[in-house]
Amino acid sequence: MISSGLVVPSFASSLFRSNLPSILVLLISLVIGLLMVVLFRYTSDQKAIRVAKDQLKAHLLAVRLFQDQLPVVLSSYGRIVKGTGRYLQLAFKPLLLVIIPLTLLIVQLDRYLGSMPLKSGEAFLVKVRSASPDAIDSLSLQLPPQIVTTAPPVHVPADNEVVWRLSAQQDGQYDLKVEDGDQIVPKRVVVSSQLARLSSIRLRGQFWERFFVSGEPAVPENSRIQSITVTYPDRTIHFAWMEWNWIWLFFVLSLAAGFFFKTVLRIEI
Amino acid sequence: MIRRKLLRALPAAIAIIGVVLLLPSRSEAYAGPGAGFAVLSSFWTLFVAFLYSLYAFFTWPFRHLVRLVRRRKAYGKAQIKRAVILGFDGMDPELAQRFINQGMLPNLAKLREQGTFQKLRTTFPAISPVAWSTFMTGVNPGKHNIYDFLARDLNNYLPFLSSAEIRGPKRSIKIGKYTLPLGKPRIKGMRHGTPFWHWLGKAGIFCSVIRVPVTFPPEKFPGVLLSGMCVPDLKGSQGTFCLCTTRTSSDKFREGGVRVPIEPRRSGWQSYIPGPEDPLQDGSGRELRVPFEIYPDTEKKQARLSVGSEHFTIKVGEYSEWIPVKFKAELGFGARGICRFYLKELSPEVEVYVTPVNIDPGKPDLPISHPVTYSIYLSKLFGPYATLGLAEDTWALNEDVLDDDAFLAQCYSNHEDRERMLFDALEKTQQGLCACVFDTTDRVQHMFWRYLDEDHPAAREVPKNRRPKVIEQLYSRMDALIGRVMEQIDQETLLLVVSDHGFKSFARCVNLNAWLHQNGYLALKDNKAESGDWFEDVDWSRTRAYTMGLNGLYLNLKGREREGIVAEGAEAEALKEELRSKLNGLADPASGRIGITGVFDCDAVYAGPYVDNAPDLIVGYGDGYRASWDSVMGKVTGQIFEDNLKAWSGDHCIDPRLVPGVLFSNRKIAEEKPAIVDVAPTMLKLFGLAIPGHIDGKAWTMATETAP
Numbered sequence: 001m002i003s004s005g006l007v008v009p010s011f012a013s014s015l016f017r018s019n020l021p022s023i024l025v026l027l028i029s030l031v032i033g034l035l036m037v038v039l040f041r042y043t044s045d046q047k048a049i050r051v052a053k054d055q056l057k058a059h060l061l062a063v064r065l066f067q068d069q070l071p072v073v074l075s076s077y078g079r080i081v082k083g084t085g086r087y088l089q090l091a092f093k094p095l096l097l098v099i100i101p102l103t104l105l106i107v108q109l110d111r112y113l114g115s116m117p118l119k120s121g122e123a124f125l126v127k128v129r130s131a132s133p134d135a136i137d138s139l140s141l142q143l144p145p146q147i148v149t150t151a152p153p154v155h156v157p158a159d160n161e162v163v164w165r166l167s168a169q170q171d172g173q174y175d176l177k178v179e180d181g182d183q184i185v186p187k188r189v190v191v192s193s194q195l196a197r198l199s200s201i202r203l204r205g206q207f208w209e210r211f212f213v214s215g216e217p218a219v220p221e222n223s224r225i226q227s228i229t230v231t232y233p234d235r236t237i238h239f240a241w242m243e244w245n246w247i248w249l250f251f252v253l254s255l256a257a258g259f260f261f262k263t264v265l266r267i268e269i
Numbered sequence: 270m271i272r273r274k275l276l277r278a279l280p281a282a283i284a285i286i287g288v289v290l291l292l293p294s295r296s297e298a299y300a301g302p303g304a305g306f307a308v309l310s311s312f313w314t315l316f317v318a319f320l321y322s323l324y325a326f327f328t329w330p331f332r333h334l335v336r337l338v339r340r341r342k343a344y345g346k347a348q349i350k351r352a353v354i355l356g357f358d359g360m361d362p363e364l365a366q367r368f369i370n371q372g373m374l375p376n377l378a379k380l381r382e383q384g385t386f387q388k389l390r391t392t393f394p395a396i397s398p399v400a401w402s403t404f405m406t407g408v409n410p411g412k413h414n415i416y417d418f419l420a421r422d423l424n425n426y427l428p429f430l431s432s433a434e435i436r437g438p439k440r441s442i443k444i445g446k447y448t449l450p451l452g453k454p455r456i457k458g459m460r461h462g463t464p465f466w467h468w469l470g471k472a473g474i475f476c477s478v479i480r481v482p483v484t485f486p487p488e489k490f491p492g493v494l495l496s497g498m499c500v501p502d503l504k505g506s507q508g509t510f511c512l513c514t515t516r517t518s519s520d521k522f523r524e525g526g527v528r529v530p531i532e533p534r535r536s537g538w539q540s541y542i543p544g545p546e547d548p549l550q551d552g553s554g555r556e557l558r559v560p561f562e563i564y565p566d567t568e569k570k571q572a573r574l575s576v577g578s579e580h581f582t583i584k585v586g587e588y589s590e591w592i593p594v595k596f597k598a599e600l601g602f603g604a605r606g607i608c609r610f611y612l613k614e615l616s617p618e619v620e621v622y623v624t625p626v627n628i629d630p631g632k633p634d635l636p637i638s639h640p641v642t643y644s645i646y647l648s649k650l651f652g653p654y655a656t657l658g659l660a661e662d663t664w665a666l667n668e669d670v671l672d673d674d675a676f677l678a679q680c681y682s683n684h685e686d687r688e689r690m691l692f693d694a695l696e697k698t699q700q701g702l703c704a705c706v707f708d709t710t711d712r713v714q715h716m717f718w719r720y721l722d723e724d725h726p727a728a729r730e731v732p733k734n735r736r737p738k739v740i741e742q743l744y745s746r747m748d749a750l751i752g753r754v755m756e757q758i759d760q761e762t763l764l765l766v767v768s769d770h771g772f773k774s775f776a777r778c779v780n781l782n783a784w785l786h787q788n789g790y791l792a793l794k795d796n797k798a799e800s801g802d803w804f805e806d807v808d809w810s811r812t813r814a815y816t817m818g819l820n821g822l823y824l825n826l827k828g829r830e831r832e833g834i835v836a837e838g839a840e841a842e843a844l845k846e847e848l849r850s851k852l853n854g855l856a857d858p859a860s861g862r863i864g865i866t867g868v869f870d871c872d873a874v875y876a877g878p879y880v881d882n883a884p885d886l887i888v889g890y891g892d893g894y895r896a897s898w899d900s901v902m903g904k905v906t907g908q909i910f911e912d913n914l915k916a917w918s919g920d921h922c923i924d925p926r927l928v929p930g931v932l933f934s935n936r937k938i939a940e941e942k943p944a945i946v947d948v949a950p951t952m953l954k955l956f957g958l959a960i961p962g963h964i965d966g967k968a969w970t971m972a973t974e975t976a977p
Contacts, residue, residue, distance in 0.1 A: 067324075069475065
């Protein structure tokens, strides 16, 4: 017999687990919203921003107040364009300062929230791209026992690519080994029903692309393999009766949080 | 040089490199709420502006067509494209003449040589609200109903503001201890008559009207208007300053200010700004307050002040910027205003002067412009500005709370705001009317005439060679302003510089109530020798005449005043004649000079539907004299004549024949005795409009060509 005292935490815990991504995005948005407006406050010229915004509002009002006088309307519009430039210029410095840490953070969050891990029994594709069409014939794949192929590999010479269709039998983190002659390049695959850090691609070279999209070490420079891709399904987050891509949800929630905190803390943005 | 340029370009280079390197793709495109707001609001601003402009652009031909049809009436016969009227409240023609002759006023000299310079006859009495009401309506006070700053309540002989009445909302609901107001305060304008810009606006001529007195509450018309003199402060008064001080004193200021204690608080001091009455405690008199803290730094002779979420530092002898303050009542009710702080002293005592709390032009709790957005527009364009009708705190200087320099700094700060508004209006009104009134001329002359006068009682201790040339500098400054305006206008623009009255010395006070008492026209209870303010000890059952305000003398008329005893008709006429003959030529026993040079019967100087509200007699004081401070407030003293020792040392509330205003123009005006009542019909005529029959003024004949 299970006591109610045990049922409630268990229910709450499962509810938390099932809604973990949305809760995480909500919390992160709140924290980022607060941090960013505070950072903006201390890295921007608040007075100049206030003046620039006020001037913009004044020119907008001028368009309305003097609407019968076309020269005034046109010159006010010109001033609005100029004023917007000035405003963006003032927002640029704090923007530059926040863009680096925030980009790093978003890149890391995207590893967790951008895609979902593979489910046990779910089919997925592994694509290996080589430097030349000749090399694709020598490519092979070593699989751990928990992962099986569900179809023969498909060679696509036009794209220098070999595609395997696989399926995992149980949860876990596995290394698929791509063989090219003597060289073996592993690629991590995550099979789980939990939130996990994922890297859908392993790349050779291309520092900035690796920085943004890959969470694994680079493929060795002397390898003919250019990239190994695992097709994780995209994650959608259920929030407010809608399905969201996490970045859009983060965009909306962090803006809302920023708006709230900027009003409470009287920060000009 | 190159290095400096490189250094200057460095941030931009880093920015560009940063953007390129971190070229965001996909999810990384978003860089936080700061950037989000910046981008979104910029886009939103441009989008709204674009929509507005598009609307204005596409509807413009239709509106232009409508205007063309309308304008045929106005511009079809118009003699001018644009009129610019600069109102210099109180500019005196004799002083202007003197300073022109001394070569101090080159621009006014140019207008005198090539256009017009004449004395401009003023109204009876020569008081700003009366004269400017006549200026804008073209009628005598009998038709516009403004006879003074104050009018009297016939039921209790108490004064009220003559230009506007502000009352609470029509309905309220009582819930427990609260009285919840349902709706907005009711504001009723008491000035009648139609300002000439209403006629112009209706004919499709655009008008920008800035700070012309007695335009509160602002009336709707096709144009923009910012209200001037008579706009109240947040307390509903015509300006109540606050002196926060650690000095203990039980003295109250005669008028215009309150003393508030500063008390110690941890590392600093605390005090408060008194505000309006709590709107939820109907009639309880409980005032709302905004607390503030002062953290002195005596070494640096400065202090940090904290008012709500505003924190700022000011040095001794310096004003703060305009600081927003919010008076909070319960249940989310409250009132918003702006004020400035002036740090008077830090050691041994702490004293902070706070200006009257002005209505915030950016978030006005009461309408102070038409349309309401005009005051907001000006506030956004130039920052917060003084909105109080009498924005220059003459009372604070009179009470020695401010010194000469602090008062002048306040005046010229307000003046600079006004100049900015004028030049914006000039830019926005390329065709039509642009009228702007400057009060600086009036306030500065009121307060500094003592240095101009040979022997003013308020400046006898200041040697002549050490007297500042404040009024000379004032006239030079106004002349420079005219010069800048002349640079902005073309040959088709008419420029008028007008003042509502001139100025004379106010060296001696006349307590007319004391004279009435001593001559048996006014009786006191229990045979007292004196009475407190507002006729506190007057026995109305034995009083035949009384005075309040600056120039009005009233009969205690049976059937009109609550306790009137003088019968209407022959008795009243005889009493008026008797008072006129006795007061006319009243001499000052100290010098033998004439203190009253004319007493005017209202039936002779006024005509119109509101004559019944007029004083029965208008008292015209002689040069150097004016109603005493006590007499104005309905106080009866033992002395009739006394020295005026206050900084308020110049005045114009005297015989109107002695204080005409000025009329300068860039065109020749063929009129021998122009009067302020003529301005409205002249404007209508120049813009080709018919002059309504009820108008008292006469349109001037003017040269069609502007002086080069």
